[in-house]
Amino acid sequence: MRAWFQRRRKGASRADADAFALRLVAPALLIEFLFVFVPLAVGLYYSFHSVRFFQVGRFVGFDNYLSVLTSPAVLNSFAVTAVFAFGSLILTFVVGFALALHLERDGRVAVFMRAVVLVPYVISMLVGSLLLKWVLSQDSGVPQTVLGPLGIADFSVFADSSSAMAALIYNAVWRDAAFAMIMLLAGLKSIPLELYAAARVDGASPWYRFRRLTLPLLKTPMLITLVRLLMHFVNSLTFQLILTGGGPVNKTETVALRTFRLGFEDYALGRANALSFVVFLINVCMIVLLVKLFKPTEKLR
Amino acid sequence: MSYVRVIRLRKIGDFLLNAIIVLFALAPLLWGLSSSLKPANRILQVPPELIPSEVTFAHYETLIENQLFHYMANSAIVSAATVALCLAVGAFAGYALSRFAFPGRNLVMLAVVTVMSIPIASLLVPTYTLIANLGLLDTRTGLVLLYTAYELPIVIWIMFGYFNTIPRQLENAAMIDGYSRFDALRRVILPLAGPGLIASGLFVLTAAWNDFVVAVVMTSAEAVRPLPVAVYFYLGFFGREWGPLLAASMVSIAPIILIFVIFQKYFVSGVTGGSVKG
Numbered sequence: 001m002r003a004w005f006q007r008r009r010k011g012a013s014r015a016d017a018d019a020f021a022l023r024l025v026a027p028a029l030l031i032e033f034l035f036v037f038v039p040l041a042v043g044l045y046y047s048f049h050s051v052r053f054f055q056v057g058r059f060v061g062f063d064n065y066l067s068v069l070t071s072p073a074v075l076n077s078f079a080v081t082a083v084f085a086f087g088s089l090i091l092t093f094v095v096g097f098a099l100a101l102h103l104e105r106d107g108r109v110a111v112f113m114r115a116v117v118l119v120p121y122v123i124s125m126l127v128g129s130l131l132l133k134w135v136l137s138q139d140s141g142v143p144q145t146v147l148g149p150l151g152i153a154d155f156s157v158f159a160d161s162s163s164a165m166a167a168l169i170y171n172a173v174w175r176d177a178a179f180a181m182i183m184l185l186a187g188l189k190s191i192p193l194e195l196y197a198a199a200r201v202d203g204a205s206p207w208y209r210f211r212r213l214t215l216p217l218l219k220t221p222m223l224i225t226l227v228r229l230l231m232h233f234v235n236s237l238t239f240q241l242i243l244t245g246g247g248p249v250n251k252t253e254t255v256a257l258r259t260f261r262l263g264f265e266d267y268a269l270g271r272a273n274a275l276s277f278v279v280f281l282i283n284v285c286m287i288v289l290l291v292k293l294f295k296p297t298e299k300l301r
Numbered sequence: 302m303s304y305v306r307v308i309r310l311r312k313i314g315d316f317l318l319n320a321i322i323v324l325f326a327l328a329p330l331l332w333g334l335s336s337s338l339k340p341a342n343r344i345l346q347v348p349p350e351l352i353p354s355e356v357t358f359a360h361y362e363t364l365i366e367n368q369l370f371h372y373m374a375n376s377a378i379v380s381a382a383t384v385a386l387c388l389a390v391g392a393f394a395g396y397a398l399s400r401f402a403f404p405g406r407n408l409v410m411l412a413v414v415t416v417m418s419i420p421i422a423s424l425l426v427p428t429y430t431l432i433a434n435l436g437l438l439d440t441r442t443g444l445v446l447l448y449t450a451y452e453l454p455i456v457i458w459i460m461f462g463y464f465n466t467i468p469r470q471l472e473n474a475a476m477i478d479g480y481s482r483f484d485a486l487r488r489v490i491l492p493l494a495g496p497g498l499i500a501s502g503l504f505v506l507t508a509a510w511n512d513f514v515v516a517v518v519m520t521s522a523e524a525v526r527p528l529p530v531a532v533y534f535y536l537g538f539f540g541r542e543w544g545p546l547l548a549a550s551m552v553s554i555a556p557i558i559l560i561f562v563i564f565q566k567y568f569v570s571g572v573t574g575g576s577v578k579g
Contacts, residue, residue, distance in 0.1 A: 017401050017403070017482075018401065018403040018404060020397075020401070020482050020483070021397040021400070021401035021403035021406075022397075022403055022405075024393040024394060024396060024397035025393070025394045025397045025398070025403075025409055027390045027393070027394070028390050028391065028393070028394035028453055028457060029394075029409065029412070031390065031446070031449055031450050031453060032412060032416055032450055032453065032454070034446075034450070035428070035431075035446055035447055035449075035450035036416050036419065036424065036450055036451075038431060039424055039427040039428040039430070039431040040424070040427055042427055042430050042431045042434070043424075043426060043427025043428075043430055043431075044427075046427070046430055054433060054434075099322070102318065109315075109319065111565075113319055113322060113323070115561075115562070115565050116322065116323050116326050116327060117322060117326050118561070118565075118568070119326060119327060119330065119558065119561070120326055120329075120330075121572075122507060122557055122558070122561045122568065123330075123511070123554040123557055123558065124510070124511035124512075124513060124529055124553060124554065124557070125511070125513065126511075126513040126529045126532060126533060126553075127529075127532065127550040127553055127554050128329075130532070130536070130546070130550055131329040131330060131332070131333045131547075131550060132329055134329075134332075134333060134336070134543060134546075134547065135328075135329050135332055135333075139344075139345055139541060139543060140332070140336070140349060140543075141345070141346065141347040141348055141349035142332075142349065144347050144348070145347070145348045145349065174325070174326075174329075179572060182569055182572045183572070186569075228418075231418065231420055232420065234420070235420030235421075235422040235423050236422065237422045237425075237514050238513060238514060242533075242536075256422045256423075259422075259425070259426060260422075260425065260426075260518075262426075263425070263426040263429065264429070264518060269426065269430055272426040273426050273427055273430065275426075276423060276424075276425070276426045276427055279423050280423050280424075283418075283419065283420060283423055286418075287415055287418045287419065290414070290418050291411065291414050291415060291418070294414050
């Protein structure tokens with residue numbers, strides 16, 4: 001391996017530096033190419049063919065796309081995804097922002113509290129959803145104890161479509177508010193304190209400082225957070241798969257779960273790949289927005 | 302109202318708010334822990350006991366009889382291999398992006414940010430199609446390669462940011478002293494990049510250890526099954542027997558919580574990925 005890197009050690013010409021840099025990035029590019037870009041190409045190929053299990057059949061043009069996009073189950077899943085993603089997005093962002101403002105100042109308590117809030121985020125999504133499923137189920141005795149005094153002790157959270165959706169959104173906020181908090185805290189930290197001091201000297205009220213200083217200066221971090229959260233919620237699978245299983249009936253079956261079932265329960269790989277691509281195109285729009293915000297092609301310092 | 306009283310009220314308000322936050326964040330975990338220590342007949346009792354009056358490790362013993370250690374070992378092997386591969390490949394790439402204006406650099410940066418943003422779930426079906434064709438289904442190697450592909454961009458991004466903070470004069474000096482470019486990187490720069498490597502390593506470790514979605518799709522054999530998938534299968538196997546299920550959940554999150562408590566500040570840089578420049 002060393003020999004490979006040192007092949008052109010003599011001289012310090014530009015070409016030499018370029019070759020060295022390319023050798024350093026080559027392994028990473030190879031892995032990304034093989035396991036991200038090739039799957040996309042293979043999936044695209046499958047989506048235009050009739051596939052029975054792994055036997056790729058004849059070319060069918062857009063048939064898979066048409067059959068997927070006209071299926072009532074898929075259309076339902078788009079509607080469910082919209083409700084889940086936007087509900088979770090708004091609540092997670094608001095709670096995360098509130099937490100960031102509350103825990104902004106560095107101190108022992110704030111550092112401890114940030115760690116506490118992050119615990120649901122760092123543990124596996126599977127276990128997080130499983131624990132909430134346990135807490136919210138009748139088996140744990142928690143709903144009966146809480147709802148008993150209201151006279152609805154046998155109310156089952158997962159049997160009613162609105163409360164099942166509420167449980168999903170609750171799961172999302174519980175886990176991801178910490179992510180929003182961390183992203184926004186990093187943004188808040190990058191605002192120079194002198195600006196606040198100057199505003200205070202000029203007699204600006206806290207609300208005025210928040211509205212005219214914090215919000216405008218936090219625009220980019222807020223947008224990045226919103227887009228990353230939205231992508232996460234549109235594509236999340238574990239919440240639905242574990243917490244509600246898409247039920248009752250298919251009232252909480254999102255697109256990600258529908259695709260998963262089409263692919264790994266029905267083994268309809270042609271249609272599943274077609275649906276994956278439809279969702280992927282939606283993601284591409286969000287990715288383009290994110291890349292614009294990141295500006296990765298800025299010149300080297 | 303006097304100033305002192307306002308401050309005191311504020312402190313009480315802050316304390317109450319913090320108590321509510323702690324309760325919401327941790328209650329499900331503590332409740333799960335408490336229930337996993339109760340005997341089977343007490344778990345389903347209504348109204349439930351907050352703290353078990355009788356503590357038993359029976360559910361944990363049931364898990365050990367059901368190959369818990371085997372699944373943990375699978376998870377550990379896959380996670381460790383993923384971290385090693387990600388750091389080895391990612392650190393070099395991050396270094397190249399930080400130091401050289403080579404042709405195609407912008408394209409590589411774009412690819413890094415793009416792949417970092419692609420949600421794994423949207424790739425699941427196509428990737429399964431590919432992995433099945435490659436014969437990598439039901440192998441630990443397949444999992445390691447996939448996790449590496451998914452986590453590499455964040456490693457590159459973190460390392461890129463970290464190398465940017467190390468002055469270039471260091472390699473220049475080392476090269477004047479006769480080191481080759483590669484030796485300057487290996488002997489001078491990499492030893493200084495420790496914090497960046499730890500931050501990205503922890504991020505990858507957590508992602509690989511926690512992953513459920515990729516593993517449940519790409520493996521079905523018990524021989525290679527990682528812990529989260531095992532927990533999912535316990536869900537079917539034990540059904541409403543919550544004891545072993547909650548015990549398995551606790552075993553699966555304990556190492557991550559421990560690492561998190563020790564290395565908290567490194568986690569935060571991994572989560573933001575240096576993405577917030579304001």
